[in-house]
Structure formats: C-alpha cells, structure tokens
Amino acid sequence: MIAEPNLSERELADETLVSVIVPAYQAEHFIAGAVRSALRQTHRTLEVIVVDDGSTDGTVARLANIRDPRLRVLRQENGGTAAARNTALAQAKGSFIAFLDSDDRWFPEKIATELAILQRAPTIGIAYSSHYAVDDRGALLHLAPIRTHAGSAFDLLLDGDDFLMPSLCLFDRRIFDAVGTFNPLCYHEDADFILRASREFPIYPTSRRLAVYRQSTAGKCRAILDDYERAVDAELALVRGLGPQFTPQQATRLHGNAVRSLYLRFLMYGFSAHAQRLRTQLDVASLRGSTKGRLGYVFAKTGINLMDPARRCVQAFYRSTQQARWRRLLSRSGLELQYE
Numbered sequence: 001m002i003a004e005p006n007l008s009e010r011e012l013a014d015e016t017l018v019s020v021i022v023p024a025y026q027a028e029h030f031i032a033g034a035v036r037s038a039l040r041q042t043h044r045t046l047e048v049i050v051v052d053d054g055s056t057d058g059t060v061a062r063l064a065n066i067r068d069p070r071l072r073v074l075r076q077e078n079g080g081t082a083a084a085r086n087t088a089l090a091q092a093k094g095s096f097i098a099f100l101d102s103d104d105r106w107f108p109e110k111i112a113t114e115l116a117i118l119q120r121a122p123t124i125g126i127a128y129s130s131h132y133a134v135d136d137r138g139a140l141l142h143l144a145p146i147r148t149h150a151g152s153a154f155d156l157l158l159d160g161d162d163f164l165m166p167s168l169c170l171f172d173r174r175i176f177d178a179v180g181t182f183n184p185l186c187y188h189e190d191a192d193f194i195l196r197a198s199r200e201f202p203i204y205p206t207s208r209r210l211a212v213y214r215q216s217t218a219g220k221c222r223a224i225l226d227d228y229e230r231a232v233d234a235e236l237a238l239v240r241g242l243g244p245q246f247t248p249q250q251a252t253r254l255h256g257n258a259v260r261s262l263y264l265r266f267l268m269y270g271f272s273a274h275a276q277r278l279r280t281q282l283d284v285a286s287l288r289g290s291t292k293g294r295l296g297y298v299f300a301k302t303g304i305n306l307m308d309p310a311r312r313c314v315q316a317f318y319r320s321t322q323q324a325r326w327r328r329l330l331s332r333s334g335l336e337l338q339y340e
Contacts, residue, residue, distance in 0.1 A: 015045055016043075016045060016095060016096070016115065016119070017045050017046065017047065017093060017094040017095060017096075018043060018045065018046040018047075018094045018095075018096045018097075018098060018111055018115065018170070019046070019047050019049060019088075019092035019093060019094030019096070019097050019098070020038045020046055020047065020048045020049065020098045020099075020100055020111075021049050021051070021085055021088040021089065021092065021097065021098070021099050021100070022034060022035060022038070022048065022049065022050045022051070022088075022099075022100045022101070022102055023050075023051050023053055023081045023084035023085055023088070023099075023101070023102065024050055024051065024052050024053060024055065024059050024084075024102040025052075025053040025054065025055055025059075025078065025081075025084075025102075026055050026056070026057050026059065027055065027057075027059045027102035027103065028055070028057045028058035028059045028061070028062050030102050030103040030214075031050070031059055031062050031063060031102045032062045032063070032065070032066065032336075033105060033335075033336035033337065033338070034100055034101070034102050034103065034104060034105060035048055035050060035063065035066055035071065036066065036336065037100075037105040037106045037107075037108075037335060037336070038098075038100055038106060039066070039068050039070060039071065040108050040334060041106065041108055041109075041110065041111045041112065042108050042109050042111075042112045043111040043112040043115055046070060046094070046111065047070050047071075047072060047092070047093060047094060048068075048070055048071045048072070049072050049074065049088040049091060049092060050063060050071070050072070050073045050074070050102075051074045051075075051076060051084040051085070051087050051088050052073060052074070052075045052076070053076060053078050053079060053080065053081070053083070053084040054075075054076065054077045054078030054079070060073065060075070072091070074087060074088065074091065079184060080184055080189075081182075081189060082181075082182035082183055082184040082186070082189040083182075083184045085099060085181070085182050086181045086182055086184070089176060089181055094173065095172075095173050096115060096118060096170055096171065096172060096173060097170075097171045097172075097173055097175075097176070098111060098114075098169070098170050098171070099166040099167055099169070100167055101166075101167050101214075103214040103216065104167045104211060104212060104213055104214060105211065105212040105335050105336070105337065106167075106210060106211050106212075107209075107210045107211070107212075107333050107335065108333060108334065109210065110129060110210035110211060111170065113127075113129070113206045113208065113210060114127035114128070114129065114169070114170035114206055114210075115127070115170060117170075117204050117206065118170060118172055121204060123202065124172070124201070124202050124203065124204045125171065125172045125174065125175050125197065125200070125201025125202060125203070126164070126169050126170070126171055126172070126175070126197065126198070126201060126202075126203040126204070127169065127170045127203070127204055127205075127206060128147070128163075128164055128168050128169045128170075128203055128204075128205055128206065129168050129169075129205070129206045129208055129209065129210035129211055130143075130144045130145065130146050130147055130163075130168065130205075130206075130207075130208065130209045130210070130211075131144045131165075131167075131168055131209055131210075131211040131212060131213040132144070132209055132211070132212050132213070132326075133212075133213050133214075133215050134212055134213070134214055134215065134337060135214075135215060135315075136214070136216055138214075138337030138338065139318075139319055139323060139326075140318045140319070140322050140323060140326040141215060141314075141315045141318055141319070142314055142315065142318055143209065144163075144209065144213070145163075146205075146207055146208070146209065147163050147205055147207075148205050148207055149203070149205065150202070150203065150204045150205060151202050151203070152198070152202055152203075153198045153202075153203045154195070154198045154199045157191075157194060157195055157198055158195070158250060158253050158254055158257060159253060159257055160257040160260055160261050162191070162261070164194045164198065164203070165190060165194075165213070166190055166193070166194070167211055167213065168210075168211050168213075171197070172201070174201075175197050175200070175201055178200050178201070179193075179196040179197050179199075179200055180196070181193075183241065185241075186237060186238060186241055187220075187224075187234035187237060187238075188221075188234060188235070188237075188238050191238055192238055192241060192242060195242060195254075196242070196245075212335065212337065221265075222269060225265060225266060225269055225271050225274070226271070228271075228274045228277060228278075231262060231266075231274070232262065232278070235258045235259070235261070235262045236255075236258060238254075238258060239251065239254050239255045239258050242254060243255070256283055256286060259278065259281050259282055259283075260282060260283070260286060260287065260293075260296075262278060263275050263278050263279065263282050263296060264292050264293070264296050264307070266278065267295070267296055267299055267305050267307040267308060268292075268307050268308060268311055269308065269311075270305070270308040272299070272303075272305045272308075275296075275299060275305070276299075276303070279300055282300070284297060284300045284301075287300065292307065295307040295310065
C-alpha cells in the first residue's frame, strides 16, 4: 500500500531540476506554443531540451525567437520520436523527467503538482494527470476521464486500460536506469516504455486535467489505420518485443489486448471493413468490460458500427456548446492553441 502524499503541505524544493524533453519534427506550426507552456510552469527550476529530428521546415527558426536560458535545442538526422527522446535523455541533468510532444500543451501548474507527489512519496515512480483533447484547430473535442488509480498499473495497462501517455506524466529518473529508454525500433514506443516502467514502479494521480492533447487527423497512430497489414504488424510487433520479457500468461493477455485495442480503433475511426477482418482473431467475449467494448461487441454481432457516430456526436456536442468556456480557461491559463 502506498501512503498518500500530503498535498496540503507542498514544500517544493525550488532547486529540484526537472528536465523537459520535447521531440520535434516538421513542427513549425506547433513548437513555439508547446515550449512556452513548459517555460511558463510555476516550477521554475527546469531545463527544456528540444530535439529537432531532422526538420526541413521552420521549426528551428521558431525556436530561435524564444529567449530563455533554460531552453536548449539539439539537432540530429531524422530518427523518429524514440531516438529524439533518447538523445535528450543522454543530455538531461534533472532528477525528474517530463516529455512534451511538440503539438501538446501544459497548464502552468502541471510540473509543480506532479513534482509534489514524487517528492512527498519517494516510492512512487510516476505522477500522472489527465487531459483535454482538442482538434487540429484547438477546438475542444472532449474531456478525458479523471483517473484516480494509485499503485501498480501494470495489470490495468496489460489489459488495455490506456491512460498513461508520456506527456501526462512526470518520471523519477530512476526509471530509466531500471528499465532503459525508448525503443527506436518499436512503432508504438510510448506503450512499450510505459508497460516496462509500470511493471517496476508504482504510479499516483494528480486527479486533475493539466495537459492539452491534440488529436491530429495526421497523427501516426491514426494515419496507420488506413493500411490493415501495416497496422496489424505494428500492433503485434509490440507483443513480439515485450512478450519474451513477460510470463506466458502476461504475453497472452498482451496479445489479446493488442488485437482488441486495434479492433476498437478501427471502429472508432470508421474502418469497419478492417475491424470485420480482424474479428476472426478477437475474443468477442472480452469486449463487454467498457462502453467502447460494448459498442465493439454490437459490431461483432450485428455488423453495425455505432462507435464512429458516437465519437462524432460527442465531439459535435463539445464543439457546439463548450468552446466559449474553453477559450476562457485557456485565456486565464495563458495557453496558446493558435497553430501558427
């Protein structure tokens, strides 16, 4: 059992250095706002390391306009997100590590809130928050659930409860010494790393939404769905890479989760034919544990995809009713979502 941190006594040590790592590729329209959201954190003792991963656009020029001694820009040939993060990790000096994608944003108190947890409960390895999801223009799409799970998250993640994205977390540096860095050969490098980290270290929530996550129509996890063979291979590559490190039972659960998660993503974004094709590899009974799963179960039994229209309805509701409130929240927090 993990003792609850006493967050009423947030005696943060201002000298505690946090390293913020931002991989960037062709990010000229996003990078400045992301970096400024990191530099404007209420915890001021941090370094922001941006790794330009072989961009040919104006990414570096945008960064040159930001005058702050805490910002460092590294450049390398294009090697992918995992390689860029690993380059920065080798240079990072902080006792705690945070990752920020170039098109995401943080609210000003994110690092301070998560750092308070890790400092008050040293047995915890990962402090995490929830997020607001926005579209390519910064319009609010939905509110991610506030998660409250504390302790080991490995079994939850192994069975497909996907809520620990790197941009939402603050990591104790011990994690990288224990489990290594990101795997450049893995398409789903985030899932690979989070599974390895959560297997060894407990987590604790802030129980707040402290990040803005951009759901891009061109994002790699969505773009790959158009190609059935490639999407399946990328998903099962995660199983092939991690399976030998797990028990046979864990490897079987990971495989089941990989197939189930891809099936539901196919349905979510309207690739019903791909979902129907994957259904033969699916344990249909395993779908009944969540709202998404139940909609997937309906499709498996009837061939009717209710998930894609449900997603569109939720997003339409937020676009039509919540944008004024959303703009006020952004204004109060000083966040920039104008993708220049």
